[in-house]
Amino acid sequence: MTFPAGSLLTARDLRKAYGPTTALDGAEFSIHPGEVVAVMGPSGSGKSTLLHCLAGIITPDSGSITYDGREVTSMSDAARSALRRSEFGFVFQFGQLVPELTCVENVALPLRLSGSSRKEAERTALAWMERLEVDELRGKRPGEVSGGQGQRVAVARALVTNPRVVFADEPTGALDSLNGERVMELLTDAARSANAAVVLVTHEARVAAYSDREIVVRDGKSRDMERVV
Amino acid sequence: MSIGHTLLGLLESGPRHGYDLKRAFDEKFGHDRPLHYGQVYSTMSRLLKHGLVEVDGIEAGGGPERKRYAITEAGITDVERWLATPEKPEPYLQSTLYTKVVLALLTHRDAADILDTQRSEHLRSMRILTDRKRKGDLADQLVCDHALFHLEADLRWLELTAARLDKLREAVTR
Secondary structure, X not given: OOOOOOOOEEEEEEEXXXXXXXXXXXXXXXXXXXXXXXXXXXXXXXXXXXXXXXXOOOOOOEEXXXXXXXXXXXXXXXXXXXXXXXXXXXXXXXXXXXXXXXXXXXXXXXXXXXXXXXXXXXXXXXXXXXXXXXXXXXXXXXXXXXXXXXXXXXXXXXXXXXXXXEEEEOOOOOOOHHHHHHHHHHHHHHHHHOOXXXXXXXXXXXXXXXXXXXXXXXXXXXXXXXXXX | OOHHHHHHHHHOOOOEEHHHHHHHHHHHHHOOXXXXXXXXXXXXXXXXXXXXXXXXXXXXXXXXOEEEEEEOHHHHHHHHHHHHOOOOOOOOOHHHHHHHHHHHHHOOOOHHHXXXXXXXXXXXXXXXXXXXXXXXXXXXXXXXXXXXHHHHHHHHHHHHHHHOHHHHHHHHHO
């Protein structure tokens, strides 16, 4: 498969098995800066495994992942961790905020881990919280805010380091329709204006409708629908 | 649903008389709306005129002559094109999609491929509606939401069908 020029993140012939179970069986992927790509497929199809491989969280058994010209699969663990911290942002369905920290401390956390001062990190965090319309929650802890608010705080945290790729795994899975749509609007608007790519794993068509194109994963194989139609 | 394409698809497994075609159609797709003989013969005349079927043989019996029809290469190409073309997303298209999926299974084509192509077409419409919703006022949002929910219902049916293709193959080829 030939990927379009200018791809930021590509995967070629990814294979991954957990014991006798094949999760990925030759999956392919590519995304451009500023592009939102939905990864769709039934439960157990391998879409989350694909996301975890692309993000360098797990290593495929074979295949190649290239990020900005660099081969991710041959990086050391430390180099991959550094890549995730500085270039990638993450939004998951559940349990991503640290309950002991306030919302602004949660959003500022990635910057603090990268060495920013508390004052500087929280100033940047607050700017992102304003953009995600949750700045009034700055002093509250995650247990004191609603699911929709908490997810917007998580999106702010994913974007606070100005990542070039945001990985979102069922980001609205725990939200009602209205909150889910608002989170998707804010996430995709913010990412597109920052020219960040978004890899969006979802099984919901209404969420996938916020993407530019979709890839379908079934039985560990991927299908890029834009190149088929 | 296109009766012509459905009858053509049924002919792919081998030549049949009009009566056999009607019986196969009613059994697979007719359910509570069986075809009239007149529909079968007028459709076959049209397909014959367009070169999509040919008369494979004529049996002279005690009653009227019975023509046996066979699909032509042009007919196979026509079925292929119809199956590969996604339907315009609109409510209540399940019967057409269902027909396409069953025909694909009967003719050993990739039914998952048809569902993937249709999902993509639905998502294309949903992206346009979602974009219009983002830019519109509350009235636009509500109108778009109504259309989006209908399209989403179609897609939920599509996903369930995709998950049951193996069982459906067993059921229709029995």
